[in-house]
Amino acid sequence: MMRIGLTGSIAMGKSEAARYFASRGIPVFDADAEVHRLYDSAEGATLLRPYLPEATAENRVDRKIVTEMIMKDKDLLKKLEQIVHAEIRQRRSAFVAKAEAEGNKAVILDIPLLFETGGEKDVDASIVISSPAHVQEQRALARPGMTKERLAMILARQMPDAEKRKRATYVIENDSTVEHLHKSLAALLMKMRFSAHA
Numbered sequence: 001m002m003r004i005g006l007t008g009s010i011a012m013g014k015s016e017a018a019r020y021f022a023s024r025g026i027p028v029f030d031a032d033a034e035v036h037r038l039y040d041s042a043e044g045a046t047l048l049r050p051y052l053p054e055a056t057a058e059n060r061v062d063r064k065i066v067t068e069m070i071m072k073d074k075d076l077l078k079k080l081e082q083i084v085h086a087e088i089r090q091r092r093s094a095f096v097a098k099a100e101a102e103g104n105k106a107v108i109l110d111i112p113l114l115f116e117t118g119g120e121k122d123v124d125a126s127i128v129i130s131s132p133a134h135v136q137e138q139r140a141l142a143r144p145g146m147t148k149e150r151l152a153m154i155l156a157r158q159m160p161d162a163e164k165r166k167r168a169t170y171v172i173e174n175d176s177t178v179e180h181l182h183k184s185l186a187a188l189l190m191k192m193r194f195s196a197h198a
Contacts, residue, residue: 002106003096003122004192007114008129009158010151011140013174013181017129018110020185027099028108034088039063047087051079085117092122106192115159115167125192128168130161131175 006021006028008014022028038044039061049056055065070077092109099107111119120126131139140151165171170188174181 001096001100001104002124002192004106004108005114005120005123005126006108006110006129007112007126007164007168008174009136009161009164010154011136011143012129012131012161014110014112014129016178016181017127017172017174017185018108020182021108021189024189026106026108027095027102027104028110029092029095031088031092031109031111034091035084038084038087047083048080051076051083089122113158115164116157120167125169126167127170127172127188128161128164129172129174129181130165131173133161135175136161 006014006018008017018028018030038047042059044061045056045059048061052061052066052069055062055069066080070080096107096109109119109123111117114120114123114126137151140146141148170192172181172184172188174184
């Protein structure tokens with residue numbers, strides 16, 4: 001079974017690409033959604049309570065309090081990321097094993113920080129969804145609550161798009177319409193299936 005890593009910086013269209021792959025019947029593991037599920041669970045609260053006692057009082061992880069704590073303690077983010085990434089890796093492995101047991105030929109692993117966390121070692125191929133910087137900024141700033149300052153902070157944590165493009169097996173340009181993105185993804189699927197059987 002082929003493990004395909006899907007990534008891309010904020011507002012590039014990665015989530016739309018993931019939805020497209022899911023619509024084609026390919027199982028998609030959404031790392032961000034899994035982190036949210038972890039934070040909203042008693043299991044997540046138990047896991048992070050030693051580091052976040054104030055933020056786990058209600059048997060779930062309060063993201064607002066976590067953000068405030070990280071602002072005061074810069075080293076806390078690294079600790080949390082190590083713990084959370086290890087847990088998400090375990091969940092991803094279970095997802096992949098289940099998909100393989102069900103006879104799927106491929107899975108999509110939607111991981112925003114694929115390259116930043118060394119996740120490319122765990123996939124057979126990687127897809128980067130990419131857009132020009134001005135298109136990315138326009139899309140990002142259209143999101144509720146997004147500001148130029150917040151966008152700059154998010155981008156500072158992400159590997160530059162140019163570097164992701166260099167590391168990717170496949171790059172999909174998403175500088176036009178959703179329909180155009182879907183056509184590009186359909187063409188890529190045909191190409192990948194051919195190369196996977198070659």
